[in-house]
Structures are given as C-alpha cells and as structure tokens.
Amino acid sequence: MSAARRIPHWADVTLVPLTSVVLAFLLSAVLIWAIGESPWQAVKLMVEGAFGSSYGWGYTLYYATNFIFTGLAVAVAFQARLFNIGGEGQALLGGLGVALVCLYIPWPHWSLALIAATLGAALFGAAWALIPGYLQARRGSHIVITTIMFNFIAASLLGYVLVNVLRPQGSQDPSSPRFPPEAHLPSLHDMLAVVGIPFSRVPPTNISLFIAVAMCFAVWFMLWRTRLGYQIRAFGESEPAAEYAGISPARITIYVMLISGALAGLMAVNSVMGEQQRLVLNAVEGAGFIGIAVALMGRNHPFGVFLAAILFGFLYQGGAELALWTSIPRELIVVIQALVILFTGALDNMVRMPIARLFALRGAR
C-alpha cells in the first residue's frame, strides 16, 4: 500500500481509471479485429450512436440514470465496508412500490405522483435492504450472502405478485396494467422544449435524471458534511476504533443498508415509471449488478459514480448501435463491457502500481 500513497490525488481519481478504460478498449479493439470487423468503424458507430445525436444522448442518459442510482447504492454501503450485492432485488421491490403507488391512488398531477412514487420506491427498496442489514448487525449473517439470496427471493415475490395479483384477468403477459396518464413523467424532450432546446422525443429519458443528479449531491453531502456520514466512514475505516469512539456498529450497519436500499429502489422511478409505464417481470435487468462495477470504477465517490454511470450508459447505447448495424454479435458487446469492469475493478493494481512507480521515479529525481 505504500506505493499507492505516493500517487497524487488527482492522478488517483483521473489517471488510473482513464488508463484502465483505454486498456480495456484497446483489448476490445483487438477482439473486434480478430473476428474480422473494423475496430475503427465500431468505435465510430458506438460514439456516434451514443453521443452523435440527441437521440443517442437520450438513451445514454436513460441508462446512466439507472446506473447512477444503483451505483450510489453500492458506493454508500461500501463507505461502511458493507458489500451490498442486493441492488437488483432492492430495485425490483422499489418497482413494486412505484407500481402500487401509481396504480391504486388516483393522482391529479404527475408532480404529486412523482413525489409519492419516489417515496414508495425508496421505502420498498429500504425495507428489502433492512432485513439483510438487521441480520448482519444483530446476527452476524454475512451481508454478501444474504443480499444475494434476497435477490432471488425478490424475483420470486415479484413473479408471484405480477402473475397472481397485478396481472389483468385474461392477459397472458405477467405485468401490471399500464399506469394512468396522470402518472406519466415529463420526458427530457418535454422539459427542454419549455426552454426552447430541441431534443429527440423518442428516448425514455425523463425527469428522474435530475433526481439522480440531486442524489449524487445529497449522498456527497451526507457522507462528507454530516455527523452520520462521518460515523459511516469512521465505521468503514475501522470498526473497533468507531466503537471505541461511541459509534454503534449495529445502528450504522442498519442505517447504511436502509440508505443503500432506498437508493437502489429509486432506480424504479426511472425505469418503471419513466420508461415502461407498468411493472413487468425482471424490470431491473442487471442494473443492480452493473451498479457494483459503476461504484468500483467511481471509487465509491458520488462524482465518480456519475462519470462511471455515463460510461456504462455509453457502453449500453453504443453497444445497441453496434448490434443494430454490424454483425458483431451481442455476446461480444457483453465482452467489451466485461473488459471495462475487469480492468477498472479487478485489475486496478495492474495500472496503479506502474503509475505509482512513475511518480516515485519523478519524485526521487
């Protein structure tokens, strides 16, 4: 660890992740070239598809919004050194909260529906994280194991509720009915049109993008500007020291899991209320797991999470364009995404150590 300390802070947060991403893309280029496609063409397609038009931007930001929520969820928990792998299940339950709020209460206006749905999503997500949090705090059951298991329980519960409770009679699609039009969130197109900026009406980007950005600030403020945040970070650095300082480990564990679960649940406001407009089976589609990669890459800092989420949004939308216009198979796009995760997450030290050595050399001169 002594080598790591010699890296200046700016290099730690920019140079290391950037080098990792570049390495991952270089390796992907080799792969694309090996299957007989042009890497240059592929990169151009991905960048143009994701950032070349307001349409591409819209989809990129839509995916990024999901990943900001789930990434923040993992990052907050990790500040207390709790590895919350249950973002998937917590977001599923958040979806249930959104659906119940939107379906069973007749809202006069979308703004009221949005506030209630946000609360519903956060409440359900937090409740789902509370049980593993309690088990960790009071019973010592490891949070990694319990949160993973709760993902499966959430999937089963959602399957049951959708098929037997929410599904309209006679429909063979296991999904809830469509939400009423009053619960329809304004899209980025609608909002930008007010200030006269043209934006594609096709992508499902909606107002929850701003909730996500606000959450980045809120999480930053909570972690670095409040007493609770200090306690969380102290607990994460050293549990015995925190306890000696009068911080209750059980209380912090449960608080952190509640916050983490609520953030994961909020993702449903974007996907369920903003995009699908109904609750479908498997509504989260792995965004809970992508959140882990996003948090790893973003160094568990809200701003880093924001940037990493945009990168993954780009990979999703750019990958979709690749699948549409080339014969590069979908599996290879998953490989590219996996390479980015591998380099930024697992192979972090491979990049960090040479960079640290470079700085050490420069310092010694």
Added chain:
Amino acid sequence: MTSLKPLLGAASALGLTASLAHAEPALMFDLGGKFDKSFNEAAYNGAERWREETGGSYREIEMQAAAQRVQFARRLAEAGSNPVVVLGFQNAPTLEEVAPDYPDTSFVLIDAVVDLPNVRSVIFAEHEGSYLVGMLAAMANETGTISFVGGMEIPLIAAFACGYAQGARAVNPDIEIIVNYTGDTPAAWNDPVRGGEIARAQISQGSDVVFAAAGGTGLGVLQAAEDAEVFSIGVDSNQNHLHPGSVLTSMLKLVDQAVYDAFTEGPGLETGVVMMDLAADGVGYALDEHNEHLISAEMQDAVEEAKAAIIAGDLIVHDYRTDSTCPAF
C-alpha cells in the same frame, strides 16, 4: 419531428446500411437470445429457411434490455425494414406504441394480439397441441403418474400444463400429474441442470412420462428421462431426434413457419389475427422415424380422433389464459 432528422442522418451516414434501399425483412428476438433452443431459435430457423430458399437477406437484432424493445422496433422500421417480425408477448405494448408511427411498414407480432391496421398478430393454440401430447403420455404411461416441467410460472406455460393435464385425464381420469416450474428469473429458460434435477425428482415420485415446456432447460429434462429409461416429450420444435426411443413425441409450435410465412409474403402482408391452431397446423404432435415404434396404431387413432373433434369444434380444450383456472387440476 425534428428528432427524426439526426436519426436518419446517422443511419444513412453509416454506409453499412447502403443495401437497405430495397425493403428487406427484419426479425427482432425476444430477451433470451437467438440460440435458446426453443422459441427464439425456432424463429431464427424459419428466417434461415427463407434465406436459403430465396437467397434474400434479412436484418436481425437481439436485445439486452427492455428499454431496447421500442428503440429497436423503431430503428428497424426507420431503416426501411419491411416486414418487421417481433417475437414475444412482451412486445405487444411495443407495437402499440411504434406501429402507428410507421403506417407503411408491416409488423408481425408473435404470441400476442395488437389490433392495428398494419400489424399481423400470430397466436398459437398451445393448449390444443398440449392436449394431444397429454393423451399420448397417458396412453404410454404404466405407473399411473406423469409429470410436467415448466420454465416460469406464467400464464403461457400454465396453458401448456393445463392442456397436457386435460388430455391425460381424458384418457385416464385417475392419473396423477406432477407439475413443477424451474424458477422465477429468466435463467429458468436456460438451466438444463436444474431441469434434469426436477425431472429426476418427478421420476422418483413415479412419473414415467415427463413433458418439458421450458426452453433450453428442457434439454436437461430429456436427458434425465433417457438416463432413467422413461419417456419424455419435447416442445416447440421437433425434438424426437435428440434421444430416439426415449422422446415419446414433441409438442410442435411452428414459430418457424409463422416467420417463414411473414418473410415470404413480404411488405404489405395481410394483417389481422392469425390463429395457429390444430386446424391451421400451427400446433401438433411430432411423428417421425425416431418415435414411430413408440406410438402404437391405437394410440395414433385415438389422438387423430381427438384432433378431428377439436378441429370440428366438438371437443373444446379449455385455455387457461381465458380465466386463469384449469378444470383438470
């Protein structure tokens, strides 16, 4: 409509799309992917058959996320693909949203109904085909117990189970029918190991005919049945050849035919609801050289009689999806 301009610009600038001037058909797979040994793969096979016979080319797309349903359907229509064949009941809302914006494009939806002038909805009477294989199962049965392995417990698969049970009970009213489902996540459609486990558990409870309606999971079921020397029943495509002598028959659901027909008819195809039932040969049971020695003449006569009665309307197989109940359970 300002939004469409950059879109079209992007599409034409790609160069890769230069050959799109003539309408070529497109196929949009459902989540689960092209090679699921079942529903999606059957559609792929139909498209490939069309390509081989006509020498034409088609565009195909696999999804990664549900948000891509609308996105891809739109892009395909915008790129000039026609007709656009969309797989899976979860895409009904997709076409409700996309199809009205492209009135000159023909869409084909498989497994659900959308009532729009440019959409052909192809639905299958899975309960009728399952009824016939249920009869065969009960006639081949010796232990008094047969079983069913489903993918997820969703109405579509429950309709398979319900038709199967009705057919079996029609032959032997006292027969025991064990029903199990593989899981609650999409992994349930592609988990042959779990499928084999469930099948072995059912066989140990006395089942000697196992019907799998679970996509790739079914391959494990068929294998477990062969290992235990009992019968199995395949699904969707003809799976008789996988384990000759052990696969009693297969419940055919000709998704490939539906795709092939749509591609052949091309742009401007006839829209409306196409019912792929026994009468239309859209569903049925498979009889070929791999299982002809397993199906006796009496068995075949009985099934053919029931088939004729169903087609004539004298015998009505209850469809679970209409009221979420099953008279046979």
